[in-house]
Amino acid sequence: MAAVALVALSLSGCVAEPPPGPSGDDVTAFNQRLLDETWANTGLEGIAERPEVSPGAALDESEWSTSMAACMNDGGVTSFGTGYSPDTGFEFVPVNGSQDVSTAVQLLFYDCIARHPMIPSGLFEVLSDEQLNYIYDYYKKTLVPCMIMNGFTPTTAPTRVEFLAIAGQWSPYYSVDVGISGTQYEDIERICGPERPELY
Numbered sequence: 001m002a003a004v005a006l007v008a009l010s011l012s013g014c015v016a017e018p019p020p021g022p023s024g025d026d027v028t029a030f031n032q033r034l035l036d037e038t039w040a041n042t043g044l045e046g047i048a049e050r051p052e053v054s055p056g057a058a059l060d061e062s063e064w065s066t067s068m069a070a071c072m073n074d075g076g077v078t079s080f081g082t083g084y085s086p087d088t089g090f091e092f093v094p095v096n097g098s099q100d101v102s103t104a105v106q107l108l109f110y111d112c113i114a115r116h117p118m119i120p121s122g123l124f125e126v127l128s129d130e131q132l133n134y135i136y137d138y139y140k141k142t143l144v145p146c147m148i149m150n151g152f153t154p155t156t157a158p159t160r161v162e163f164l165a166i167a168g169q170w171s172p173y174y175s176v177d178v179g180i181s182g183t184q185y186e187d188i189e190r191i192c193g194p195e196r197p198e199l200y
Contacts, residue, residue, distance in 0.1 A: 018199050019130035022120075030126045031058070031117040037089025038113045042106040051107065053114035060119045071112035077105055131199055132168045136160055138197040143172050146192035152176050152184075171195055 022030075039050055059067055072080060081093030092109040094101055120126040127135075144154055154172040157163075163170060173185065173195050180188075189195070 018197070019134050020128060021131060021199070022126045022128045026126055026128055027058075027120060030120055030124075031055075034089045034118075035114055038091070039110055041089060041091040042110055044103060044106055044110075048103055048107060051111055051114070053111055055117045056115055058117045058119045061122055061124065064116055064118050067116050068112055071115060072108065075108040075112070077108060080109075127168055127199075129164055132164050133160070134199070135168055135196050136163050139172055143192055147172055147176070147188060150188055150191060152180065152188055 039045070044050075068082065072078075079095045081095050083091035083093045085091075090109075090113055092101060092106060118124055139157065144157065147154060153176070155175040157172070158166065158170050173189065
């Protein structure tokens, strides 16, 4: 089997300093969006009144998981799962196989989510618009051209406005069709650079 030759794309100019991270307002907006999406996922809009809940102190991911479980347990729900997607927020997942979840259980789930805001990190990372623009420029000016020069074609990139609207949930590397092997991925990443630029 013939080896695929990889060529690095030569770029001129200086690397810009990473922009500032999210503000307190960005984090507040993140938690409010999660709350709005969680309420939508309960399916109770128009059926029950959305509760007014006073949030507690923001928790990191491990504290959040423990506190969330304790909150549900205190409400009488001892077995459950929590679904999460960056696009759709949190969703109550029954673990007993039944798809019938009572209004009371959905209200409890929403109440527990509302009482326990998160300190975003890891899976729940929040990026500022400046950071998202910085990543987008890296993709358009550096990563995608290099990938194309080396025979890998990402799917059509979202526009800048779309990229910000989906909070950066698109990556050139992960958009290449499923036929790319692990070795090819390692090779192209070594030549073209990391999935996203250093932010910190």
